[in-house]
Amino acid sequence: MIAARHDNNGWRKIKSALASVLSMCAAVLVIAPLGLVFFYLLQKGAGSVNWNFFTQLPKPVGEAGGGMANAIAGTGELLGIASLIGIPIGVLGGVYLAEYGTSTRNWWLRFVADILNGVPSITWGVVVYGMVVLTFKSFSAYAGGLALGFMMIPLIMRTTEEVLLLVPNGYREASLALGISRWKTIVHIVIKTASKGIITGILLALARIAGETAPLLFTAFGNRFWNRNLAEPIAALPLQIFSYAISPYEDWHRQAWAGALVLVVGIFVINVLVRFLTRGRTATVL
Amino acid sequence: MPPPSRFADKAFEWVTLAMALVVVLLVILVGWQLARGSSAAIQKFGFHFLATSTWDPVAEQFGALPFIYGTIVSSLIALIIAVPLSIATAVYLTELAPLWIRQPLTSLIEMLAAIPSVILGLWGIFVMIPWLRDYPFPLLKRYLGWTGLFTGPIYGVCMFAGGIIIAIMILPIITSVSREILRSVPDLQREAAYALGATRWEVTRIAVLSYAKRGLFGAMILGLGRALGETMAVTMVIGNTPQIAASLFAPGYTLASVIANEFTEATTDLYLEALFEIGLVLFAITILANLIGQLLLRTLKTSGARRAA
Numbered sequence: 001m002i003a004a005r006h007d008n009n010g011w012r013k014i015k016s017a018l019a020s021v022l023s024m025c026a027a028v029l030v031i032a033p034l035g036l037v038f039f040y041l042l043q044k045g046a047g048s049v050n051w052n053f054f055t056q057l058p059k060p061v062g063e064a065g066g067g068m069a070n071a072i073a074g075t076g077e078l079l080g081i082a083s084l085i086g087i088p089i090g091v092l093g094g095v096y097l098a099e100y101g102t103s104t105r106n107w108w109l110r111f112v113a114d115i116l117n118g119v120p121s122i123t124w125g126v127v128v129y130g131m132v133v134l135t136f137k138s139f140s141a142y143a144g145g146l147a148l149g150f151m152m153i154p155l156i157m158r159t160t161e162e163v164l165l166l167v168p169n170g171y172r173e174a175s176l177a178l179g180i181s182r183w184k185t186i187v188h189i190v191i192k193t194a195s196k197g198i199i200t201g202i203l204l205a206l207a208r209i210a211g212e213t214a215p216l217l218f219t220a221f222g223n224r225f226w227n228r229n230l231a232e233p234i235a236a237l238p239l240q241i242f243s244y245a246i247s248p249y250e251d252w253h254r255q256a257w258a259g260a261l262v263l264v265v266g267i268f269v270i271n272v273l274v275r276f277l278t279r280g281r282t283a284t285v286l
Numbered sequence: 287m288p289p290p291s292r293f294a295d296k297a298f299e300w301v302t303l304a305m306a307l308v309v310v311l312l313v314i315l316v317g318w319q320l321a322r323g324s325s326a327a328i329q330k331f332g333f334h335f336l337a338t339s340t341w342d343p344v345a346e347q348f349g350a351l352p353f354i355y356g357t358i359v360s361s362l363i364a365l366i367i368a369v370p371l372s373i374a375t376a377v378y379l380t381e382l383a384p385l386w387i388r389q390p391l392t393s394l395i396e397m398l399a400a401i402p403s404v405i406l407g408l409w410g411i412f413v414m415i416p417w418l419r420d421y422p423f424p425l426l427k428r429y430l431g432w433t434g435l436f437t438g439p440i441y442g443v444c445m446f447a448g449g450i451i452i453a454i455m456i457l458p459i460i461t462s463v464s465r466e467i468l469r470s471v472p473d474l475q476r477e478a479a480y481a482l483g484a485t486r487w488e489v490t491r492i493a494v495l496s497y498a499k500r501g502l503f504g505a506m507i508l509g510l511g512r513a514l515g516e517t518m519a520v521t522m523v524i525g526n527t528p529q530i531a532a533s534l535f536a537p538g539y540t541l542a543s544v545i546a547n548e549f550t551e552a553t554t555d556l557y558l559e560a561l562f563e564i565g566l567v568l569f570a571i572t573i574l575a576n577l578i579g580q581l582l583l584r585t586l587k588t589s590g591a592r593r594a595a
Binding site: 034040096100181212267 | 297299301302303315320322323370371372375377379382393394397398403405406409411412454457461485487511515518522542550568569572573576577579
């Protein structure tokens with residue numbers, strides 16, 4: 001009897017260990033693509049990331065060399081336009097969710113924001129095409145920036161709300177008790193205390209949309225030259241990577257890998273920066 | 287000191303409310319733009335649009351069935367691959383892994399989530415597809431060809447490859463949502479099971495997983511929502527052929543990919559309208575998936591709190 005129970009316990013322990021091993025294998029499989037993508041980006045892209053890549057325009061088909069300077073600048077400009085739309089709306093909306101409103105109303109607003117987050121990115125391209133490109137009869141940097149800006153709004157709104165809720169109520173009460181009005185309390189005390197967290201949210205949103213291609217396909221459209229006018233088509237790094245990747249030219253594939261490496265490194269640098277910032281924030285808030 | 291200005295306070299509140307309401311406006315805007323952009327196509331084709339499979343821009347015959355089929359099949363393949371892996375990883379991260387490994391592993395998964403779709407697609411075209419074509423696909427064909435799912439010529443680009451790349455795209459979101467769900471399981475549950483002499487895995491299975499079932503289902507549905515709308519990576523590897531084929535080695539097409547590929551080539555108004563209608567269908571199904579997923583997660587939070595209290 002005792003022996004049987006002992007055996008049974010042994011089997012149970014083996015099962016438990018087996019579950020640990022299997023779930024660890026799953027975890028390894030989940031992160032394997034990260035390692036593989038990074039490995040090939042370095043292997044195939046690193047050799048082509050050079051001075052020309054950052055300073056020159058794309059060369060016509062058949063000519064080797066050239067760079068993606070216009071696409072890098074274009075991504076920067078598009079992110080700038082997107083920020084002008086996404087940051088104020090996102091941050092102020094987040095302020096409302098954290099500081100005002102009834103719990104039912106805010107539940108709905110949060111719910112809608114999360115649903116909006118799940119809208120496929122290509123949909124934003126179609127919508128902005130209908131709104132802007134058809135109206136003004138031209139692809140433009142404005143249209144691309146608007147599509148990216150729309151995507152930023154729910155992202156920033158939710159992170160802003162979360163970090164504002166971390167600010168202790170005592171801060172608000174102390175400020176209001178001094179006779180400072182509510183809006184000044186929010187702007188000067190609450191937002192200021194949470195500013196690192198808000199910036200973190202903004203950076204994460206930028207990192208997220210910097211690699212978006214689908215919303216730009218028929219808004220920003222892409223451009224093989226410098227964009228001189230924001231009302232005209234503009235190049236973007238992800239667009240350039242896409243069109244080079246599906247092209248039949250060996251030299252363009254090489255450039256696509258280089259562009260992908262630069263884009264991923266940029267996005268990862270933002271993510272690391274964010275980790276650095278959040279470390280500071282949790283230290284001060286707690 | 288003058289009393290704080292009531293007007294400024296009210297104005298600030300209204301401004302922030304207006305900004306918060308932008309999310310509601312955006313949902314309406316998307317629905318309205320897509321419906322407006324496709325009104326003529328909706329009138330012309332009616333429900334046939336969803337039920338016919340001819341996509342012939344030259345003859346102006348538009349049926350979305352191959353795209354709906356491709357979207358659903360590729361997303362299902364992605365779920366079949368990603369759900370077990372993600373949930374097992376979430377279990378590992380919250381229940382079984384040594385403590386020191388949890389944070390770095392979580393960071394790595396967040397980094398995977400940060401890889402843009404187009405870059406995964408680039409890797410898919412030049413690394414994953416050739417490898418799949420040379421090694422796993424011939425094996426699948428030899429040993430599982432009898433199922434009918436793995437037959438026909440192997441081009442590399444195909445429905446199956448599309449499903450795999452979508453799986454990689456949705457692994458991080460299902461993992462991180464599942465992890466949150468598992469972390470929200472009250473420790474009392476675990477302690478009670480440990481007190482009964484359960485092993486670590488038994489605690490996980492009995493106390494944690496059965497408690498978190500609904501939330502994990504919600505995580506899966508959210509993953510499905512992402513999978514349905516995934517665009518760039520899948521466009522680059524699925525083969526972009528509007529057909530309904532039983533074999534997963536045959537090229538396919540998805541709703542999102544056809545928009546990405548053909549939108550700027552739409553030469554006639556009706557063609558563009560049809561693509562807008564594809565966008566409307568895509569929007570409708572992703573909204574539905576997200577609604578269900580979010581509702582599952584939210585109702586869970588409240589009922590979980592009640593049960594824990």
